[in-house]
Amino acid sequence: MTSDPALVILVDADACPVKAEVYRVAERYAVPVRMVANAVMALPRNPLFERVVVGSGFDAADDWIAAAARPGSVVVTADVPLASRCVKAGATVLAPTGRPWSEAGIGLALANRNLMADLREAGLIQGGGRPFAAKDRSAFLSALDEAIVRLRRQGHG
Numbered sequence: 001m002t003s004d005p006a007l008v009i010l011v012d013a014d015a016c017p018v019k020a021e022v023y024r025v026a027e028r029y030a031v032p033v034r035m036v037a038n039a040v041m042a043l044p045r046n047p048l049f050e051r052v053v054v055g056s057g058f059d060a061a062d063d064w065i066a067a068a069a070r071p072g073s074v075v076v077t078a079d080v081p082l083a084s085r086c087v088k089a090g091a092t093v094l095a096p097t098g099r100p101w102s103e104a105g106i107g108l109a110l111a112n113r114n115l116m117a118d119l120r121e122a123g124l125i126q127g128g129g130r131p132f133a134a135k136d137r138s139a140f141l142s143a144l145d146e147a148i149v150r151l152r153r154q155g156h157g
Contacts (some may be wrong), residue, residue: 007157010065010091012077013037018096019134019139022076023049029148031157034068036061040054069093072156074147092147096132098139100147 011022013035026033026048035043036052038061043049054060062082071077071090077083083093083101093101151157 006072007031007074008068009033009074009076009144009153010068010086011035011081012061012065012075012082014039014061015078016076016096016138018076023138025141025148027143028145029152029157031148036065052157053085054100057142067142072151074143074151090150091112094140094143094147096140098141098143099137 006149009022009026009031011019011033013019014037016022020031021042023046025031025044030048032132033049034052035041035049036054036058038054041051042052043051047126051103052064054064055137056073060086062079062085065075065082066085066089069086069091075083075086075087075089075091075093076096078097083095087101087103095101111112147157
């Protein structure tokens with residue numbers, strides 16, 4: 001199986017909890033992966049996997065991913081503003097929970113994110129979302145597999 005350079009997985013890797021699942025699906029379909037982070041991280045030995053270390057500047061990884069996102073790429077991120085930028089670029093965007101980001105839902109997600117940040121800043125709520133669970137890992141694995149199959153059917157690989 002050969003890979004089409006038009007099909008690529010871009011991962012916001014600094015705090016990504018589903019790296020192993022990304023590697024598994026990428027190997028199954030021979031899809032290149034770019035693990036984008038602010039620091040060097042270990043990768044499995046596979047020519048499909050590339051480490052992209054960006055500067056430590058604010059949003060440097062997000063800027064790199066957003067610039068590389070396009071139709072035919074799958075972006076993995078929990079970062080709502082980055083997801084919004086990538087959706088607008090035509091990429092398929094998945095949260096580590098397997099939730100797909102879409103043009104229709106990204107505006108509401110951004111508004112909710114900003115509201116929650118304001119409430120936390122005002123001290124009205126504490127803590128974050130629910131902990132990452134095994135069912136999230138399973139949902140992500142399924143969603144990534146489906147995204148790759150769908151993009152291939154559309155001629156991206």
